[in-house]
Amino acid sequence: MENLQFWDFAVIAAYFVIVTFIGYKTARGKTTPEELFLAGRSLGPMAIGFSLFASNISSDTLIGLPGAAYQHGISAANYEWMAGVVLMFTAIFVLPVLMRARVTTMPELMERRFDSRLRKYLSVITLFLSIILDTAGTLYAGGLIVTTFIPGTNLWEVCALLALFTSIYTAFGGLRAVVYTDVMQACVLIGGSAAMTWIIFGHFDYSWSTVKEAVSPEKLSLIRPLDDPSVPWLGLITGVPIVGFYYWSMNQYVVQRLLGARDIQAAGRASVFAAALKLLPIFIMTIPGAMVIPLLPGLEHPDQVYPKMVQEFTPTGLTGLILAGLIAALMSTLSSTLNSSATLLTLDFIKPARPSLSDAQLARWGRICTFILAAIAASWGPMIQYFSGLWAYLQQVFAFVASPLVATFLMGLWIKSLGSSAALRGLASGHALSAVLFVLVETGVLPIHFTIIGGILFAATALFTGFWKVRLGADDRPDDEDARIAVIAKEGLERVPRDVMIGIAIVSALTAIIVYLLR
Numbered sequence: 001m002e003n004l005q006f007w008d009f010a011v012i013a014a015y016f017v018i019v020t021f022i023g024y025k026t027a028r029g030k031t032t033p034e035e036l037f038l039a040g041r042s043l044g045p046m047a048i049g050f051s052l053f054a055s056n057i058s059s060d061t062l063i064g065l066p067g068a069a070y071q072h073g074i075s076a077a078n079y080e081w082m083a084g085v086v087l088m089f090t091a092i093f094v095l096p097v098l099m100r101a102r103v104t105t106m107p108e109l110m111e112r113r114f115d116s117r118l119r120k121y122l123s124v125i126t127l128f129l130s131i132i133l134d135t136a137g138t139l140y141a142g143g144l145i146v147t148t149f150i151p152g153t154n155l156w157e158v159c160a161l162l163a164l165f166t167s168i169y170t171a172f173g174g175l176r177a178v179v180y181t182d183v184m185q186a187c188v189l190i191g192g193s194a195a196m197t198w199i200i201f202g203h204f205d206y207s208w209s210t211v212k213e214a215v216s217p218e219k220l221s222l223i224r225p226l227d228d229p230s231v232p233w234l235g236l237i238t239g240v241p242i243v244g245f246y247y248w249s250m251n252q253y254v255v256q257r258l259l260g261a262r263d264i265q266a267a268g269r270a271s272v273f274a275a276a277l278k279l280l281p282i283f284i285m286t287i288p289g290a291m292v293i294p295l296l297p298g299l300e301h302p303d304q305v306y307p308k309m310v311q312e313f314t315p316t317g318l319t320g321l322i323l324a325g326l327i328a329a330l331m332s333t334l335s336s337t338l339n340s341s342a343t344l345l346t347l348d349f350i351k352p353a354r355p356s357l358s359d360a361q362l363a364r365w366g367r368i369c370t371f372i373l374a375a376i377a378a379s380w381g382p383m384i385q386y387f388s389g390l391w392a393y394l395q396q397v398f399a400f401v402a403s404p405l406v407a408t409f410l411m412g413l414w415i416k417s418l419g420s421s422a423a424l425r426g427l428a429s430g431h432a433l434s435a436v437l438f439v440l441v442e443t444g445v446l447p448i449h450f451t452i453i454g455g456i457l458f459a460a461t462a463l464f465t466g467f468w469k470v471r472l473g474a475d476d477r478p479d480d481e482d483a484r485i486a487v488i489a490k491e492g493l494e495r496v497p498r499d500v501m502i503g504i505a506i507v508s509a510l511t512a513i514i515v516y517l518l519r
């Protein structure tokens with residue numbers, strides 16, 4: 001494309017050099033599974049907080065959020081501020097359990113609370129969501145950007161090259177390389193997105209009143225009526241928090257960073273810091289998508305919005321920074337999902353099958369798994385172009401698949417007497433209902449928004465689990481270890497450091513003010 005000049009390519013090249021250098025330095029001498037998967041449990045709050053933000057705000061988010069705002073308005077940003085609420089909830093009620101249990105994966109915690117069946121169940125579903133949604137979606141979004149700015153490139157080839165480069169530094173650098181590169185990537189991502197927002201805001205003379213005159217009011221409102229196609233108010237209350245809880249409290253590639261913290265105080269501070277950062281996408285990613293409605297009228301597909309924004313409004317010389325931000329977002333999430341998925345495959349499947357493997361052999365298997373999973377994601381990523389939109393693709397699947405998991409997880413933490421067979425049967429029943437509802441919704445037989453469906457599936461799974469608990473009775477009582485983990489969950493509030501609670505109060509107040517002003 002004509003506005004890509006020498007300095008644009010120079011910035012992008014410098015980014016790749018720095019990432020490669022970080023991966024090389026962090027890989028030296030790091031061979032144990034705990035170092036590869038958890039960075040030796042030595043990470044600090046700032047590094048984890050930036051990493052949580054950068055790994056979540058990927059190229060699929062940069063494509064999806066502005067596209068959703070252009071199509072339906074800024075209500076898509078409800079996923080962003082709600083993520084902060086969930087992170088603060090996690091800091092109080094979930095982190096004490098994770099840090100005291102000293103687990104490596106979330107499925108391992110499910111096994112500690114229930115049995116190996118629940119561990120395998122959660123592992124398989126987590127792997128599916130990580131590779132088919134997160135990793136493949138990120139590759140598709142990154143490929144879309146590259147093919148837009150470099151004519152003649154092929155989407156399939158670009159996805160393969162991006163997957164290969166990321167898998168190399170992830171496989172050899174492990175979680176430490178992922179987190180350290182995330183810190184740099186988060187700064188580039190925020191800087192590039194903020195620059196784009198400022199440029200677009202300048203077309204309205206830097207006046208919010210002018211923006212409100214040019215864009216219809218419903219496009220600038222977070223709280224939408226029940227028939228809203230993006231995020232209806234009932235879905236905001238029911239489904240969005242549930243999907244958010246899975247993503248931020250059960251999703252392995254997110255939780256793995258918290259498990260790598262040096263102590264509970266570092267993990268709690270990181271959660272609060274990430275919650276504050278999650279307020280930024282409202283202003284630097286979602287609102288710009290709504291502001292360009294009168295500037296870029298008539299775009300046919302929501303996934304075209306962000307590339308068009310860069311094409312039309314970025315001056316020569318700044319495009320490299322914007323594209324570096326896109327690449328930063330892409331690499332961050334790819335490295336995160338690949339590292340966490342390799343962790344699950346290695347520790348939840350390979351290690352139990354071959355318990356005699358040494359630490360060095362397990363680390364080697366982790367690296368092999370990284371490359372295999374990258375190849376699978378690269379093969380599926382280009383297929384997402386045939387769906388209606390990236391954002392809808394991501395959120396709908398999460399709502400249908402994750403909601404039953406959240407119900408089982410929370411009941412396991414808070415109901416001491418819940419046994420493993422009742423939990424497994426209740427979860428399986430919830431997913432059976434999920435499959436039926438998915439078909440009915442997608443065929444138009446049941447016109448209910450997927451965020452509301454998420455709440456329905458959560459409640460139904462809880463009822464199914466309660467039914468099986470009563471039906472199985474005393475034959476399905478948990479052992480003492482299961483009960484102990486359930487009790488830990490009730491001690492969470494007492495174990496949260498005081499400065500973390502103060503931070504939660506401040507970020508909560510700030511979130512409430514923003515939501516009120518944009519209601």
